[in-house]
Amino acid sequence: MFGGYSGVRKDSLEDLERKTLNMQYTLLILGILCALIALANFSICIWIRFDLDFWEWIIEIGWYSYWNAMYVVMIGMVLTALNSALMCxxxxxxxxxxxxxxxxLRLIIWCVVLAGAVVICIYGVEESDLLVRELDLIFRNLIxxxxxxxxxxxxxxxxxxxxGxxxxxxxxxDYFNVRKVIPMECRxxxxxxNYLHGCPQTLAWWLEPWTATLSALSLLFTLTDIPMIFLNxxxxxxxLQLQE
Incomplete structure (x- = not known):
């Protein structure tokens, strides 16, 4: 009887070890993928930040809102990559x-990543009234x-x-109202x-592909963090069961 009980105990222990090993492999693979995706999103931010044309526009017109919003995304991606390495x-x-x-840390970083996704959408999509109003003031001042x-x-x-x-x-x-000659670049x-749309709306459209990428990858982490916490x-x- 005792031999049978020992055999059942051994099978149960082997099954527990197999489950533990499978869970470890799963978390390692997910951790490496999360770190790579976070670093890729961070690299996109670096590319946008130092894009020569966009960099010159930002400096000359004095509009730093998009960069500031992007910095939140960058911080979230760095923290995500570091925490993924810690988890592995x-x-x-x-x-x-x-x-x-x-x-x-993942719970704290989740809030940072979500905040980054929100602010980059506020300052990077054409549907944002705040963005269009802010750019409208800047372009009127330039005119x-x-x-x-x-x-x-x-x-x-x-x-x-x-x-365009x-x-x-x-x-x-806007040129007529202040008695300015319409430049040829308006055609x-x-x-x-003549181009049909003003620069605030068109520039917001122009930013949307960048914004979509940054916000989509950020939202991906907010969705995957919950199952990652459960698996951890x-x-x-x-x-703990193995140690007992």
Missing amino acids: YSVMSESRGLMLLSVV NKWDEDPRASRILRMIQEYV CCGASGNRD HPVTGN LKLRSLL
Whole structure:
């Protein structure tokens, strides 16, 4: 009878060890994937931050809102990558304490990543009234400085030609209202027709592909963090059973 009980106990222990090993492999793979995706998203932020054309526009017009929003995303991605590395180390070393620390940090980082996704959408999509209003004030100011500030007229010409827009939210009427000559950059280089949309709306459209990528990957982490926390706690429970 005792031999039969010992055999059942052995089978149960082997099954527990197999579950633990499978959970460790799963968490290691997920941790490595999360770290790579976070670093890729961080790299996109670096590329946007130092894109020469966009960098010059930001500096010349004095509009730093998109960069500031992007910094929140960058911080979230760095923290996510570091915490993923911590989780992988805790899984390999079978440290229940480090696993718990990783879970607590993941909850904090979840808030940072979600905040980054929200602010980058506020300052990076055409549907954002706050963004359009902010850009409208900036472009109206550039139009008012058109005659006396060569740098203002130069950067406005560059943006209008590059993204295909004219003036602020009022389009060419913004030039009429302050008695300015409509620049040639307000016209399509092939058809010669005046661009239909103002620069605030068009620039917001132009930012949307970047914003979509950054926010989508950030939201991906907010969705995957919940099952990751569950798997970490499950592994801690399995390790505790093995120790007993």
